[in-house]
Amino acid sequence: MRNVRVGILGAAGYTGGELIRILVNHPNAEIVFANSESNAGKKVYDVHDGLYGDTELVFTSEMPWNTIDVVFFCFGHGKSGQFLKEHQIPTSVKIIDMAQDFRINGEHDYVYGLPETHREQIRSCSHLANPGCFATCIQEGLIPLAKAGLLTNDVSVNAITGSTGAGQKPGATTHYSWRSNNLSTYKVFTHQHLHEICQTLNELKPISAPHVTDTLNEGYDTDGITIDFIPYRGNFARGIFCTSIVKLDKAQSAEEIIRLYKDFFADAIFTHYCDNPLDLKQVINTNKALIHVDVFGRKVVVTSVIDNLLKGAVGQAVQNMNLMFNLDENSGLNLKASAF
Amino acid sequence: MRNVRVGILGAAGYTGGELIRILVNHPNAEIVFANSESNAGKKVYDVHDGLYGDTELVFTSEMPWNTIDVVFFCFGHGKSGQFLKEHQIPTSVKIIDMAQDFRINGEHDYVYGLPETHREQIRSCSHLANPGCFATCIQEGLIPLAKAGLLTNDVSVNAITGSTGAGQKPGATTHYSWRSNNLSTYKVFTHQHLHEICQTLNELKPISAPHVTDTLNEGYDTDGITIDFIPYRGNFARGIFCTSIVKLDKAQSAEEIIRLYKDFFADAIFTHYCDNPLDLKQVINTNKALIHVDVFGRKVVVTSVIDNLLKGAVGQAVQNMNLMFNLDENSGLNLKASAF
Amino acid sequence: MRNVRVGILGAAGYTGGELIRILVNHPNAEIVFANSESNAGKKVYDVHDGLYGDTELVFTSEMPWNTIDVVFFCFGHGKSGQFLKEHQIPTSVKIIDMAQDFRINGEHDYVYGLPETHREQIRSCSHLANPGCFATCIQEGLIPLAKAGLLTNDVSVNAITGSTGAGQKPGATTHYSWRSNNLSTYKVFTHQHLHEICQTLNELKPISAPHVTDTLNEGYDTDGITIDFIPYRGNFARGIFCTSIVKLDKAQSAEEIIRLYKDFFADAIFTHYCDNPLDLKQVINTNKALIHVDVFGRKVVVTSVIDNLLKGAVGQAVQNMNLMFNLDENSGLNLKASAF
């Protein structure tokens, strides 16, 4: 089978670099062009750490659509929609958008790219909206409960992200002098990923179960299901560590809850329920999501961990590309965990 | 006025070292002896980083009670009670115990040493139980709401601690190779500090307000007030960063809630309400507790931060010593924040 | 071609774990057994972070020699020799020893496993002594100069290593509380890797060039070539960053020196000369060694960087295994750089 031919836009940013680091070793894909206006002519390894010796690829300002099968948009948020207004991409070219522009259902044909909930739609789509990093980590932890209709009361989520989540542009909160050994919160109860999280949870839940809202959309005093989400800035570069407290209507045994999770993820390639408590570094530099649950009466504490650049971004995007092109779902994604 | 003469037991551990680092510059106190059986004869600076040039003090295996006014127990938990059974300390010597042995009220005369709630009892006591580090950080964030009788529903607490909280003895979860860039949780819903936290909150609340219980003592299905506490191991050495979500019976304005906090801490020397969001390093190497509140309808998100070795341990212990000996409460505690 | 069948002894340590993380994805090798007396019966992922979902392998206390083609000794130093005295390994089983027991030439048939200098001997050997981590990083930086006979005066080496170099057993200098944000030196001028470094440099140099000695072997006042080596403990988990200052007999142009390096490494798969200055994270989680040179008159400053667990340990060991079994040299070693 011919390799999938890939074009990358926004190839000089963090997600662009990580995508290239994956694709240079992908057995069924090849990078045809890596577009970056501002770096055109430079070697890719002059911008992206860790690629020296792996590729002689050069950034281009061109976009030769007829040479590729799929394009990855690695733009900042908001730019994807704008780009599509200004450029005509042939229908033969599939699109995988890393930004949030098309994650919420609406007047477009982008499929939401969370394989654990949308695998079949992904297989047959041409346009894909890749989920957000926080959104992925939180959803992986909550979807088994949502599907079982158990999200019938408050959900409190704490999730701590690494500095790569803030992108490549330096700023006050990514300055090493400030961020090292430090912690802080931001966008408390108002993080934009709540939208896509609630959309998935509502799609997934039984019709009879209550509608899931979020503090962002619906205000703070509703009696329905709400998701309270406190995002933290952590003092590490990669990863998201998330704990969610879900209060059930009535107590369930740990066995029942854990069974739900194991069944839900039985066919998932990269998401696994773990009997042992988790630590963040188990998933770093991998495309995995690991889930662990503790049950205390009617309270369920879910821990979920991912690498924000991989399962939370381009790893999942390549997983989606594999599905869209009928490749093995894990092709190119058997990554050695860094572990340390 | 004569200097307060201090003896230290367990002087070779982390809290012992930090206590010495404070006391060598305390204008109204002097260390008479630093006891460590296993290090007797060694210079203190051979064990404790950062004391070279500050003191020529030598560890001793002696305990000359008649030379001191106060003794600090810097033992591990459980050893203080045992020590008191085996040794007779003259009544002229006051005791400040860093361990948890006497924090819960019972058949003893130890006063719980949280100055923001027990200042007057501390001033007149001879025996003091210094609060736990997590307990201090969580309580500082909740006591204004408790006093106002507003803790009438669920309280979820996430608090992330530095590695010095785990003590000096090396182990798997304090190994640099594992802990760096890592996060994990432990004792989820079952951390022992919940006991002392609930004790204080119940003492403080109006009689009519509901009794505060915790997931540790009372099980998980009660309809009363419960504190759900998830402790995290953070990848930094010093500090605790805590967020608590408190659900009120009915919505209150941010102004009202903030006013409660400012009023409650109006006389506190080291605890301050901050209008700006907080970051952990603001308090590192200081005896401060800083508090910030965000209000969303009937949900209050409290952020509280301390240095676990200072306000969470020996800084607060020296604050208590100052009160017990009628010194300025901040004597010896005007520490330069490290900031970076 | 049949997969190379691998046995691992000492499989529960850091190098054992990293070796397993590589081999689970190696296209031409399979792990037949992972021996660990103390962990026999446990799942491998219960000990080694990052392997959950990758393998269901279980530690064993058995050593079924007839089922394997090669065994890796992941013991601590000194134990390999002892093991061989106590056990009879069939001659059909090749041995790759991670320890220093057979790195120095003597009454044994172990080939020193630095592919950039010993590739042909490695291809045909049955017993291989894998180089030390510092030794690898320093040698990669010096061997082109040695071969050219230019090591004719002092060589000063500073190399900073991550905490994984100190192994899995926790101790004072790997305690997170101490090591974070800290630096220190150890074994100044007396590190044991100097032996194998000087052995290689002397083998490689033209006969007419002066003999290379080291401060460890030969004392400190010699007028010959000596290598002064200051090892540092760095506050990171993975990697070695090394700078060597070499004083030439007479000034050479940067172009000449750089040409030497590029020529020497022209055929190397994993060692590359870089025109740009280096940073450590370029090689983390890869099997690469990157080299950069600055020339100032007759002084050459060489920077060399590796991942101590990969090119400095089991990555190089797998590279050697590939050579010993006539596989592609980079088989299983096209690892995605973590980069962040």
Add this chain to the structure above:
Amino acid sequence: MRNVRVGILGAAGYTGGELIRILVNHPNAEIVFANSESNAGKKVYDVHDGLYGDTELVFTSEMPWNTIDVVFFCFGHGKSGQFLKEHQIPTSVKIIDMAQDFRINGEHDYVYGLPETHREQIRSCSHLANPGCFATCIQEGLIPLAKAGLLTNDVSVNAITGSTGAGQKPGATTHYSWRSNNLSTYKVFTHQHLHEICQTLNELKPISAPHVTDTLNEGYDTDGITIDFIPYRGNFARGIFCTSIVKLDKAQSAEEIIRLYKDFFADAIFTHYCDNPLDLKQVINTNKALIHVDVFGRKVVVTSVIDNLLKGAVGQAVQNMNLMFNLDENSGLNLKASAF
């Protein structure tokens, strides 16, 4: 005695903030104004971490010269000279300049502010050029040998600095995502601090000893004394860890060399020779310089450590202020080491 009245220019930068953190607790000085054009009107604690609760000081755009006894220039390099051309400062106001503008002797009356070599000149000066951070750390390690006339051959210096040395403005090499767990070198052999280092060493050496040059000034092929200096960027916020290898004309005993150091620093308040090997965190958040020496034949390895913001910047500046105003040299500088 009246407090020394202090004005600060450039008060919103890193050194400005650290200076304020020291002076708010200084028993004999008070901050009269903290000037920052761009932050005028803001509370100081809104800019500088760790000052909440310590001061209600507000940044000003005014410079009321007649209200102060001394002004600290906390500008970036080059701006101090420019400022003095544009402003007339009354002669009654002493000046302490943090920048490098007046460190090299010339047509000005600024005294070089290294108390261990220039204490008497400092006491009587009105204008002081505070040494650079690297310069301080390196000089403290070399001045006893220079004074003894022993710097008669090559000197190689490696010094690793924290990110605060790069200032407050965010950039690529201070981005957390890049700098964490990373190391790199910069300005190899060409760092500008070599100028002031060589100036001091030449002033100090016996007339008969050879002139000290540096790779920056004099080129790289001289046969005289040269200082080869490799600066590293470390992955920590505070501190400089430095090792210098000095080759003597002939071997000396360790005892003789150590005696030189102990004698030289006998009267120094903040610089101490340590018998034990050093680690960086011993000096963090203190004004100390600690020195340790290993001797191997005719090679002397000197380790020196400082906190770059304190002994390497404003701590030393306050030490100089104390000398200039006849205060106790350590007034306001008995800082608790952070240790962790």
